Amino acid sequence: xxxxxxxxxxxxxxxxxxxxxxxxxxxxxxxxxxxxxxxxxxxxxxxxxxxxxxxxxxxxxxxxxxxxxxxxxxxxxxxxxxxxxxxxxxxxxxxxxxxxxxxxxxxxxxxxxxxxxxxxxxxxxxxxxxxxxxxxxxxxxxxxxxxxxxxxxxxxxxxxxxxxxxxxxxxxxxxxxxxxxxxxxxxxxxxxxxxxxxxxxxxxxxxxxxxxxxxxxxxxxxxxxxxxxxxxxxxxxxxxxxxxxxxxxxxxxxxxxxxxxxxxxxxxxxxxxxxxxxxxxxxxxxxxxxxxxxxxxxxxxxxxxxxxxxxxxxxxxxxxxxxxxxxxxxxxxxxxxxxxxxxxxxxxxxxxxxxxxxxxxxxxxxxxxxxxxxxxxxxxxxxxxxxxxxxxxxxxxxxxxxxxxxxxxxxxxxxxxxxxxxxxx
Numbered sequence: 001x002x003x004x005x006x007x008x009x010x011x012x013x014x015x016x017x018x019x020x021x022x023x024x025x026x027x028x029x030x031x032x033x034x035x036x037x038x039x040x041x042x043x044x045x046x047x048x049x050x051x052x053x054x055x056x057x058x059x060x061x062x063x064x065x066x067x068x069x070x071x072x073x074x075x076x077x078x079x080x081x082x083x084x085x086x087x088x089x090x091x092x093x094x095x096x097x098x099x100x101x102x103x104x105x106x107x108x109x110x111x112x113x114x115x116x117x118x119x120x121x122x123x124x125x126x127x128x129x130x131x132x133x134x135x136x137x138x139x140x141x142x143x144x145x146x147x148x149x150x151x152x153x154x155x156x157x158x159x160x161x162x163x164x165x166x167x168x169x170x171x172x173x174x175x176x177x178x179x180x181x182x183x184x185x186x187x188x189x190x191x192x193x194x195x196x197x198x199x200x201x202x203x204x205x206x207x208x209x210x211x212x213x214x215x216x217x218x219x220x221x222x223x224x225x226x227x228x229x230x231x232x233x234x235x236x237x238x239x240x241x242x243x244x245x246x247x248x249x250x251x252x253x254x255x256x257x258x259x260x261x262x263x264x265x266x267x268x269x270x271x272x273x274x275x276x277x278x279x280x281x282x283x284x285x286x287x288x289x290x291x292x293x294x295x296x297x298x299x300x301x302x303x304x305x306x307x308x309x310x311x312x313x314x315x316x317x318x319x320x321x322x323x324x325x326x327x328x329x330x331x332x333x334x335x336x337x338x339x340x341x342x343x344x345x346x347x348x349x350x351x352x353x354x355x356x357x358x359x360x361x362x363x364x365x366x367x368x369x370x371x372x373x374x375x376x377x378x379x380x381x382x383x384x385x386x387x388x389x390x391x392x393x394x395x396x397x398x399x400x401x402x403x404x405x406x407x408x409x410x411x412x413x414x415x416x417x418x419x420x421x422x423x424x425x
Contacts, residue, residue, distance in 0.1 A: 004347040006340060007033035013041055018063055019050045019089075021191075024405050032347070035335040039065040044321035049089060050405075055199065058090050061309065061328035062321065065335035067342045067359070069319045073310055073331055074363025080310035080329060082367065083107040087308045088406070089330055096199075099206045100187070102246075102253035104308075104367060111366060113237055118250060120235035121228040122370065129226075130169055134377055137164050138385045143422040146390060153395065153415040158266035159259070161382055165374070166258035170251065171220065171227030176212075183209045184256045192403040194411065206252065213251035214244050228254075254371075260407060261304040262375045265360075266382050267399070267410040268302035273387075274395040276349045283351045284387060294351040295379045300358035301349055303334040306408050308362070333359045334408065393417035 007029055009016075016034045017023055023031070038045060043066040049058035064070050073080045085091035086105040097105055103114050141160045145151040159181065167177050186205035189195025196202055217233050224230040232242055232250070242250070273280040283290045309330045312323045323329060337358045338346040361369035369375070386393055396416040402409030 004345065006036050006347060009033035009037055011037070013037065017047065018405070019047050021050065021403070024403055028401075032334070032338060035065055035332060036338065038063065039335055039339060043069060044319040052090050052199070055090055055093070059328070061089055061330045062318070062323060063330050063332060064318065065332050065339075066319060067336040067339035070331040070333065070336040070359060071363045072318065073329055074359075074365040074367070077107060077310075077366050079313055079316055081107045081313050082111075082308075082310060084311040084313075084326075085328075087310070087367075089307070089309050089328070096203065096206070099203075099210055099249060100252060102249040104253065108366065113240070114242075114246065114250070115366070115370075116237045117235050117240075117242055118232065118370065120237075121231040123231075126169075126228065126231065127374065130165060130374065131377055133168060134161070134165060134381045137161055137168075138378075138381045139423050141382075142385045142389050146417075146420040146422055149419040150396065150414065150416040153270055153413045154263070154267050154399075154410055155412065157382070157386070157415075158270070158410075159263040161266070161378055162262035162375075163259045165378060166255055169228045169258075170254065171216065171225055171229045172255075180209070180212075180255055181259070184259050187252070187256055188260050188407050188409070189402060189404070191405075192411075209252050209255070210248040213248040217244060217247045217251070257369075258371050258374070260409070261369075262371075262378050264304040264407065264409050265299055265302045265375065265379055267413055268304075268408070269298040269379065269383065270386075270393070270415065271395050271399060271410070271413065272298070272301050272349050273383075279349055279351045280387070284391075287384065287387070290351050291380050291384070293354050293356065294383075295376050296356045296358060296360075297349060297351055297353045298379055299360035299375070300337045300343075300353075300356060302408060303337050303358075303360050304408050305360075305362075306334050306404075306406055307332050308367075331359075331363065333363075336363075389420060389423070390417040 009030060011034060016038060045063050046060055047063055048060050051057050064073065082104060083106050086097050103111055138161055141157055145156050163177060163181050167180060172180060183205045186196045186201060190202045216229055220230040221233045224234060232247060283294050307330050309328050312325055312327050314325050316323050318329060337360060340346050361372040393415055395413055397414040399413040400411045402411050
């Protein structure tokens with residue numbers, strides 16, 4: 001196996017500024033080298049905050065790059081809360097926090113109540129029904145591109161599957177899929193000029209999705225169907241139901257998170273299988289046997305969500321650094337997932353890596369990703385269809401990366417393959 005050394009940067013520690021937009025324009029390899037330097041030399045380091053148009057400048061944050069520190073903060077929600085100012089680095093204005101917050105910006109007991117309600121939509125029966133649909137849809141997606149010989153992998157393959165699955169689960173009609181896709185791109189693409197560069201654009205996209213969700217929810221209250229929206233609108237915990245606002249906010253979380261994160265894992269997976277053909281051959285030699293570890297390694301490698309933030313509820317200490325009550329800590333999952341004290345050869349992509357306790361779905365605790373198992377299923381099935389039906393598919397040009405400190409996104413990525421006939425022909 002080709003071992004890949006920890007990347008080095010020529011930048012001095014003082015020159016690394018995680019709050020500078022130019023840092024996020026750097027290629028992945030240079031960024032990872034900077035994070036590796038921070039992890040080795042300043043694992044808990046204070047940064048000034050970025051300035052966002054229309055928002056007051058925040059007080060700064062402590063950056064955490066070591067696995068152990070990220071794990072510690074994730075597992076101690078009483079000491080590091082999500083409800084004060086939210087889980088983004090900058091405090092969201094209250095109207096935005098309500099709209100986009102849902103459960104990720106909440107603490108117990110409200111978080112617990114909502115999570116219990118939401119779990120009623122994700123019953124084993126509902127998940128089993130969706131799992132059957134994943135195969136059908138993945139097959140249909142490959143059918144739609146297989147005769148072309150080339151395509152934009154992100155738009156035509158990686159984005160299509162999770163978008164269709166989450167829309168189907170929520171009972172969104174197929175005619176609305178494209179608009180939902182465009183709105184989620186705007187919401188998570190804020191800061192990338194291609195999608196949204198102002199708070200107004202973010203608010204407008206969020207409000208449109210919120211109104212859509214509330215209308216759909218009201219419709220399912222009157223005439224329930226066999227979908228998660230109906231299950232959520234009728235679910236009760238201690239005699240309480242989700243309010244229209246709570247459902248709308250959770251709907252935004254589900255369609256945005258359920259669409260963007262898996263899409264980026266699949267896109268990065270295709271890129272890394274092109275870059276490490278030996279690993280691809282190894283996976284294909286025992287596809288069913290290696291799939292469980294290969295999927296985990298794709299998620300570790302991609303780390304689709306780069307960071308979340310928490311706020312200290314009392315004076316404490318992280319990694320030997322004193323943190324005061326009210327101060328922000330930012331957990332860099334991408335850095336934690338490349339921590340050499342936890343992962344042997346962390347910059348090597350290894351489809352048989354085991355153990356692989358990565359933090360690609362969060363670091364455990366109450367905010368562990370609700371859709372982790374669905375995401376694993378989607379990644380596994382998509383690569384099963386792709387690699388068996390288009391055996392020479394590969395990335396054929398540089399990916400266009402999303403400008404974001406939050407989502408490790410690929411906007412477009414060309415790929416090519418020998419044209420094949422659709423399934424059943």
